[in-house]
Amino acid sequence: MLIPWVIIGIWLARPTPISSFVIEVQMDRIEQIGGEHLLDLSGIRVRKYNRTLSVINGTYSIVRDLDESLAFTVTVARSALGNNQFNEYPMKIPRKDGCRIFLEDYSEYQHVWANTTNLPQVDKEAPPALCALPKGDYWVKDFAPDASWVPPVVPEGFWRMTWHMYSAVTDELEGQVRLFIRVKKDIF
Numbered sequence: 001m002l003i004p005w006v007i008i009g010i011w012l013a014r015p016t017p018i019s020s021f022v023i024e025v026q027m028d029r030i031e032q033i034g035g036e037h038l039l040d041l042s043g044i045r046v047r048k049y050n051r052t053l054s055v056i057n058g059t060y061s062i063v064r065d066l067d068e069s070l071a072f073t074v075t076v077a078r079s080a081l082g083n084n085q086f087n088e089y090p091m092k093i094p095r096k097d098g099c100r101i102f103l104e105d106y107s108e109y110q111h112v113w114a115n116t117t118n119l120p121q122v123d124k125e126a127p128p129a130l131c132a133l134p135k136g137d138y139w140v141k142d143f144a145p146d147a148s149w150v151p152p153v154v155p156e157g158f159w160r161m162t163w164h165m166y167s168a169v170t171d172e173l174e175g176q177v178r179l180f181i182r183v184k185k186d187i188f
């Protein structure tokens with residue numbers, strides 16, 4: 001979640017604008033395209049928590065340990081009008097295998113979802129023998145992205161973040177997960 005926003009921010013960085021604004025991030029929906037042999041997100045929904053906040057709620061399964069035999073990357077696209085005409089941002093997030101993501105990124109950001117899902121907490125000093133997000137049935141309750149992650153240079157509009165899952169062995173695309181988000185700025 002966080003890393004793509006930071007990269008968009010760096011990619012777009014230009015002299016600081018003078019106006020100030022509040023950034024509002026509203027999730028719209030989550031979609032899985034293929035990869036049911038790895039993940040099952042069919043029980044996950046984006047729900048309205050209140051007028052301005054939407055949350056991810058439900059149950060999901062990791063069907064297979066997400067380990068070094070799989071590689072992941074994220075791409076980001078924007079639709080200015082929300083008419084489903086998305087333009088991909090030409091930014092490159094290097095592909096990483098599941099073991100490295102678990103040790104480096106997952107352990108770095110696990111505090112973000114600590115109390116909203118029952119995924120395991122990793123002790124960086126004593127990582128578990130299995131270097132993977134372990135298979136299992138999980139729940140997520142009222143998880144909301146934090147708008148403070150979105151750098152001010154990120155333009156308003158409808159954003160689509162796509163997680164691509166590849167076989168690290170054959171390089172073939174095994175599935176995708178897409179999160180649709182609306183970014184709004186209220187100038188004050």
Ligand SMILES: *[C@@H]1O[C@H](CO)[C@@H](O)[C@H](O)[C@H]1NC(C)=O
Nearest residue numbers: 047048049055057058141142
């Ligand atoms: C999320 O699910 C929990 C039950 O698991 C429920 O209590 C809560 O109201 C749900 N939140 C929303 C916004 O629907």
Ligand SMILES: *[C@@H]1O[C@H](CO)[C@@H](O)[C@H](O)[C@H]1NC(C)=O
Nearest residue numbers: 048049050051052053054144
């Ligand atoms: C929606 O809920 C969040 C979290 O409890 C809260 O911070 C925010 O002020 C609420 N917004 C409205 C419009 O009630």
Ligand SMILES: *[C@@H]1O[C@H](CO)[C@@H](O)[C@H](O)[C@H]1NC(C)=O
Nearest residue numbers: 109110111112113114115116
């Ligand atoms: C999660 O819950 C624990 C125990 O209630 C609390 O100490 C901790 O600060 C919470 N973490 C976050 C990120 O909200």
